[in-house]
Structure formats: C-alpha cells, structure tokens
Amino acid sequence: MKEIKAIVEAYKQIDFQVKKAALATVVRVEGSSYRRTGARMLVTDAGEWIGGISGGCLEGDALKRARLAMAQQKATIVTYDTTDDDPYQIGVGLGCNGIIDVLLSPLDANNTENPVRVLEDIIEKRLPSILLTVTESQHPGLVLGQVFRYDNEDSFKAKFPDKSLALEVITAIDEVLSLTKSKSYSFELATGERVTIFVEVLVPATHLLVYGGNYDIYPMVKIAKEVGWKVSVVCNPLKVHKSLFELADAVIAKENGHQVAIDVFTVALLMAHDYETDFGNLRYFIDTPIPYIGMLGPKKRTDKMFTKLNEEGRFFSEQELQRIATPVGLDIGANTPEEIAISIVAEIRAFFAKRDGGRLRLRKKPIYE
Known part of the structure; x- marks a missing residue:
C-alpha cells in the first residue's frame, strides 16, 4: 500500500x-520474479518514474x-520472458527466470475512472478492496x-458491460477474497470471445497501535512507517519529543x-x-477482536499477568493465547531498540x-506460492 500511496501523491x-x-x-507472473502481480510504476513522458515492476x-x-x-493513447500489454537464454531478451542473466506481463495504461486526467484515480479512492479504506483490470479482450x-472497482454485487452487475459474464466474475471475486490473493482469470463467452481479467485484492495497511512513550518507541515508529504501515x-x-508528532x-x-x-488489520x-x-492494556485488548497483541518484556512478566487474570476469573482459550505474542518479536538476537523494532515488525509481517x-534457505516451498 505504501507504493500505491506514493504513486497517488506523485500523480497529483x-x-x-x-x-x-x-x-x-x-x-501476470509465471515462474520467478522479483515483484509480483499488482506491482506498479507511474511514469511520465519526461522520463520520471516512481514505484517499480522488477528489481531494476x-x-x-x-x-x-x-x-x-502515451503517444498513441492506447493501453498495451508487454511480456518479458526472462526464462529464455536469448542474450537480447530484457532481464536475461539477472536471475528472474520468469514470464512477466506488464499492462501499460495511459492516464487521462479528466477520466475519474482512470486506474490511479480509482486507487486513490480505496487506499484509505480499512476493508479489503477489489480492483478488476481487463488484460485481454475480444469483447466489444x-x-x-x-x-x-467492486463495491458490492448489485452495483457491479449494474455497471459491468456484460451481465452474463458478471456472474462468473463475481465467483472469481469471491475466490480471491477468500484466499486474499490476486489472480488473473480467463473467461470464454458463448460467442467464443475471450476475456481475461486481473482480479486484484488490495488489503489495508497494517495499523500499529504502540502503547508507550519511552525512547525505544522512536525506532519502532520509524521502521513501521518505512514499510508503509499506519x-x-x-x-x-x-x-514525548516533538518529532513523534511528525x-x-x-x-x-x-x-x-x-x-x-x-x-x-490492527495490531497492538x-x-x-x-x-x-501494560496489564491494563492487555486486559482490555484480549476482549476485543484485535488479531495480534505484542507484549514487550520477559515471558515471566506476562505469565504473572495471566495468573492475575485467572484469579479474577478470566481464563484464556488456546485461540486467545495464539493472539498474544510474548515476548514479542522474532528470535534474531536483537539487542538495541532498532534491532528489537526490526524483530517485532518482521514477526507481525510473518503473522499476517x-x-x-x-x-528462506530452509523453506521447501517456493517463496511465492
């Protein structure tokens, strides 16, 4: 979401x-690629660009x-095949080893439904959003x-040009939402026409609630903001220092x-x-739907809190205990506030x-499934 926000701001x-x-x-990505589907880059005819579609x-x-x-004012698809040994193929020798389809869409500033304007409308939403992009079409x-943009079934059916195809697209949307994973779908109409639509799910940025005011919150906030979180x-x-307000x-x-x-998408x-x-905040959050509660400090400190809550008659299910990360963070040998912040951000990212x-060297499956 950070990249999309940067693109929207640059567009303005x-x-x-x-x-x-x-x-x-x-x-579309087939095989290995540095960036995955949904990666974007805004470019101007002056050669300026922001964002990225690969590792460079x-x-x-x-x-x-x-x-x-832009000159032709016509969208086009470019396919990069970095699996080929052809030395003249862009990307060969850089380790991509994949096939990548990139959609190049000229932007009409007067069109309120151009891709960037649509992205602008959804970036602050706190629910997953669905964006559909036509990437191949023989349909007039x-x-x-x-x-x-998919808001709900009724409004989508009303605005989508083909009513019979709309039902198939909605089925694809339901699958994407259930998996929280973007995907391209090809549809064949009764007339034999083919349409391919990239169904993209955009989830809100993680909202990190930091409860504390000591010096170690500053690197925590900086690193979380750097990865694009709220x-x-x-x-x-x-x-607190005035810099925190910025x-x-x-x-x-x-x-x-x-x-x-x-x-x-909120974590505490x-x-x-x-x-x-910390005890008061734990007592509060455990009875909310928040999916992740991180507790700084040794485990015995949190165990003491659990014991006290048990004495008050509040016992935890296994599901509730899974929401509490204590001590918070991945085991990377973190020592300084900056290293601790890295370990915490990494654990939250892994959680979601x-x-x-x-x-990764021990992972048996591909990095991107």
Missing part, C-alpha cells in the same frame, strides 16, 4: 497541461514502451486496460487509548515498561502472511 503533482503519464502494472531490470524498457503507449464492451502512538503527549500518523493521549477503532504493541499500564518467520 503532475501538470497534465504539459506532461503525459502512464501506469505500468504487473498483471525491466523499468528502463518499460519506460520506453510506456512513452509509445470491454477494453484493454479498463478498470472496475502508526498511532498512545502515550502522554507532554512527555513521525506517527497519530499521537493519542493515554486516557483516550481505548477509543481507537480496531479492525482485523504494549511497550509502556510499566507493569500496571501466515508464515513462521524462518530462514
């Missing part, structure tokens, strides 16, 4: 009276081809590069710390270094990706 700065722009989007091996060529698409009512800090605003998305007074909206990190404060956080 473009003077379309003197410049043209296009959006490059990875819509395809951007230059994509920029040239995007300029042609569907144009290559055309984008549809960060709110609950503390005594009068006792680093974090929100600085919230302790007395209002339990009034923050919680969703399935309890690092007040004060037993009673349903990974165990182990070493």
Whole structure:
C-alpha cells in the first residue's frame, strides 16, 4: 500500500497541461520474479518514474514502451520472458527466470475512472478492496486496460458491460477474497470471445497501535512507517519529543487509548515498561477482536499477568493465547531498540502472511506460492 500511496501523491503533482503519464502494472507472473502481480510504476513522458515492476531490470524498457503507449493513447500489454537464454531478451542473466506481463495504461486526467484515480479512492479504506483490470479482450464492451472497482454485487452487475459474464466474475471475486490473493482469470463467452481479467485484492495497511512513550518507541515508529504501515502512538503527549508528532500518523493521549477503532488489520504493541499500564492494556485488548497483541518484556512478566487474570476469573482459550505474542518479536538476537523494532515488525509481517518467520534457505516451498 505504501507504493500505491506514493504513486497517488506523485500523480497529483503532475501538470497534465504539459506532461503525459502512464501506469505500468504487473498483471501476470509465471515462474520467478522479483515483484509480483499488482506491482506498479507511474511514469511520465519526461522520463520520471516512481514505484517499480522488477528489481531494476525491466523499468528502463518499460519506460520506453510506456512513452509509445502515451503517444498513441492506447493501453498495451508487454511480456518479458526472462526464462529464455536469448542474450537480447530484457532481464536475461539477472536471475528472474520468469514470464512477466506488464499492462501499460495511459492516464487521462479528466477520466475519474482512470486506474490511479480509482486507487486513490480505496487506499484509505480499512476493508479489503477489489480492483478488476481487463488484460485481454475480444469483447466489444470491454477494453484493454479498463478498470472496475467492486463495491458490492448489485452495483457491479449494474455497471459491468456484460451481465452474463458478471456472474462468473463475481465467483472469481469471491475466490480471491477468500484466499486474499490476486489472480488473473480467463473467461470464454458463448460467442467464443475471450476475456481475461486481473482480479486484484488490495488489503489495508497494517495499523500499529504502540502503547508507550519511552525512547525505544522512536525506532519502532520509524521502521513501521518505512514499510508503509499506519502508526498511532498512545502515550502522554507532554512527555514525548516533538518529532513523534511528525513521525506517527497519530499521537493519542493515554486516557483516550481505548477509543481507537480496531479492525482485523490492527495490531497492538504494549511497550509502556510499566507493569500496571501494560496489564491494563492487555486486559482490555484480549476482549476485543484485535488479531495480534505484542507484549514487550520477559515471558515471566506476562505469565504473572495471566495468573492475575485467572484469579479474577478470566481464563484464556488456546485461540486467545495464539493472539498474544510474548515476548514479542522474532528470535534474531536483537539487542538495541532498532534491532528489537526490526524483530517485532518482521514477526507481525510473518503473522499476517501466515508464515513462521524462518530462514528462506530452509523453506521447501517456493517463496511465492
């Protein structure tokens, strides 16, 4: 989501009276690739670009081809096959070993449904959003590069050009939402026409709630922001450095710390270094739907809290205990506040990706399944 936000902000700065722009989007990957489907790059005819569609091996060529698409004002698909041994093939020898389809879409600033304008409308939503992009079409009512946003079944049926195809697309959307994984689908109509649509699920940025005001929150906030998360800090605003107000998305007074909206993409990190404060926050969050609660400090400290809650008549199910990470973070030998922040961010990322956080060299499956 960080890259998309950067693209939207860059788009807003473009003077379309003197410049043209296009959006490059990875819509299909077969085999290995540095970036996956949904990776984007905004380019202008002046040679400026932001974002990326690979590890640097395809951007230059994509920029040239995007300029042609801008000149023709026509979307196009470019396929990069880095599995070929042909020395003249872009990307050969750089270790990609995959086939990558990139959609180059010229951007009409007057079109409220152009891809970047649609992205702008959904980046702040706190629920998964579905974006559909036509990547191949023999259907007269569907144009290559055309984008549809899925809000609900009724509104989608009303605006989608082919009513019979809409039902098949909705089935594909349901699958993507259940797996939280974007995918391209090819549909064959009764007339023999083929349509391929990239069905993309965009999940909200992780919202990190940091409860604490000591010096170790600053690297925590910086690293979380660097990976594109939304960060709110609950503390005594009068006792923190003024830089925190620029680093974090929100600085919230302790007395209002339990009034923050919680969703399935929200995590709480309890690092007040004060037993009673952390205990009170744990007691509160365990009875909310928040999926992850990170507790800084030794395990025996949290065990003491569990014992106290048991004495109060509050016992934990195994499912509830799985939500509590204590001590929080991956075991990387972290010592400094910066290293500890890295270990915590990595564990939270692994949690949402349903990974165990182990070493990739020991992974038996492909990195991207």
